[in-house]
Each structure stands twice: as structure tokens, then as C-alpha cells.
Amino acid sequence: MIKVLIADDHPVVRRGLRETLSETDDIHVAGEAASVHEVRERVRAERWDVILLDISLQGGNGIELLPEIRKERPDARVVILTVYSEQQYAIRALRAGAAGFLTKEAAPEKLIEAIRKVAGGGRWVSPELAETLASLLAGETSGEPHERLSNRELEILKMIASGRTVSEIAKDLALSVKTVSTHRTRILHKMSMRTNAELTHYAVRHGIVS
Template sequence: MIKLLIADDHAVVREGLKRILAETPDLVVAGEAGDGQEALDRVRAEAWDMVLLDISLPGMSGLDALKQLKRERPRLPVLVLSIYPEDQYAVRVLKAGASGYLTKDSAPDQLIAAIRKISLGRKFVSPYLAEKLAVDLATDTERPLHERLSDREYQVLCLIASGKTVKEIAAGLSLSVKTVSTYRIRILKKMNVKSNAELIHYALQRGLAE
């Protein structure tokens, strides 16, 4: 029996996952969390075999929650589920300690296969991501500019590219407007661009925007 905690801020998504997993007797959804802090609280309160974690959570982001989870429970497997394509976040979450990454449009049988594989202590990546990682390792080409960014800077970049204002980003990430503005300045410098328009153009070219 694999005891699962689902952390996603959308009740309809949690319900959908529960229905999919209910058809598999050895997978039991024993708890839910609507944000990153609640997920941490649930993990601290009881034992789990695995956490299914959304990358986009209100307040504490899924990426920040993942890092904290791995600091406190390094052996607890975490499968990240996201609306974002693998090019955006997969490598970052794997580096942060996730055991796998799946987009939310993946087939139910792929989700179940991922959970079972991870429960055996292995990593799960899609064939596409495995090929991408292999190509990256085999080539000596310079890394893309956005890979120079910290996780938080990258998160802000993606939100700017999706059309969010600094004020909206600050509210969504529970940060001050001044802090987000500082991140924006750092991003512009690291990316060697001068405006949001250039950032958005770069992000759209590389599929980093929603």
C-alpha cells in the first residue's frame, strides 16, 4: 500500500487525482493540502510514502515547498505535477530533489506508472525529458541565459512573461513589490536585456511563457 498526500490548490484537480487513483487498490490518497505550508504541516504531522506536489501553489511556491520538504524529509519521494511543459521546470525540480515530473495532461496510466516506479526508489522522467537530458550532457553548447537564473528569479521571469505586473507577482508570491522589483533588475542584468518586452520575447521564443 502506497500512502499518498496530494498538494494542489485546485479542489477539482485533487478530486480528479483521487478518482484516478481510487481505481488502483495499492495506491491510497490519505490526505490533501491546498498550499505549500499546509503540505509541510501535513508531512510534519504524519508519515507518508509519497507527496504529489503542484509546482504552482499560493503563498509558498511548490518549488520552495519541495526544497523545504527535502530538507526536513530527505527520503520522502516527491512527484511534481504541473501545467507547465517539461522545458520550463522539470530539470529545476529534479535538481531540487524531486523524484519525478509529470505534466497534468499526462495519461492516467502514466501517472500510476510514475508513482509505482518512484515508490521503488527510482526516478521518473518522460522519454522526451530523458532524451533532452541526454542531449544536454552530450553537447558542449553554452547553456541558455535563463539557466543562469536562481529558482526564484526564474519563477519571476516566467510570471513576467505570462503578463503579470510586479504588483500581481508580489501578491502571488507573498513578497513585497520592492523585492520583486529587485529580482526583475537582477533578471534583466543576467539576461543582458533592458526591458520587459525583451524578456517576454525571449520567453516566448523558448516556450517559457504560459
């Protein structure tokens, strides 16, 4: 039996995932978590075969949590399950230690297939992402400018491009205005841009925000 932890901040999503996985005879959802704090507690308290981890969690970011999970439970296999597109986060999630990456638009049978594959020691990505990874390994593409950003910087880029002010971002992320401003400066430098308008145009063009 594959023991699964669902980590998602939306109760409706958790319930839907539980119902989907209950239709199998080899996968058992043994726990749920809505926040970074709850994930840490559940991971420390129990052994898990597979952790379904959303990127957006109460109190933090799932990808930033990945190294902690890998350190605490090296045998646990983490599948990122998110609304964000592969283009935005998949490669950085895999680099951080995820064994699989799916968007929430994936068919239920794909989710079940992914859980079974990673539980058996494999990895799961879509054919499209596999092609992108193969191209990167072959040196055929150097990646997009936003791939140079840290997870926190990408998060702040998304918020800037969504029209949030530095003060609003600082409040939402529990950071100082100075820290957010420093992140913004680094983002502009890494992406060779000078204004928020340029960042916003880039983010819309690349599907980082709608």
C-alpha cells in the first residue's frame, strides 16, 4: 500500500484528491496538511511513501520546503501538484528534489500513474516537459531569463506583474519593505530590465501571470 500525504491549502482540492485516490486499491491517503507548518509536523511525525505538494501553501512556498522534506525524509517521494504551469516552475521543482510534477489540470489517471511510478523509484513528468529537459541536457536551450531567479524572486516577480505595490508585497510575505525592494532590484538586474512595466510585459508574454 502506498501511503500518501496531501499538502494543499484548499479543502475542496484535498477532498477531491482523497476521493480520486480512494478509488484505487493500492494508494491510501493517510494524512492532509494545509500549511508549511502542518507539512513539517506531519513529515517529522510519520513516514510517507509519496507527498503530493502544492506550491502555494499557507505560510510559505512548497518548492522552498522541498529541501527540508528531503533532509527529514530522504525516502519520501514528492510530487508537485499545482495550478502553475510547467513553464513557470517544473524545472526548479525537479532541481529542488521533486520526483514528479503535474498541473491540477492533469487527468485523474495521470495523477494515479505518477504516484505509482514515483513510489516505485521512478520519476514522472509530462512528455512536453521531458522534451524540454532533454533539450536542456543537450545544451539546445539556455533557458528563459526568469529561470535565473530564486523561488522567492519569482514569487515577487509574479506579484509585481499582478500590480501589487512593494508595501503590499511586504505585508503579504511578512517581509520588510526594504527586503522586498532589494529583491526587486535583484530581479531587474538578473533580467536586464529597468522598470516594473518591463517586468509585467515579460510576465504576461511568458504566461507567468494571466
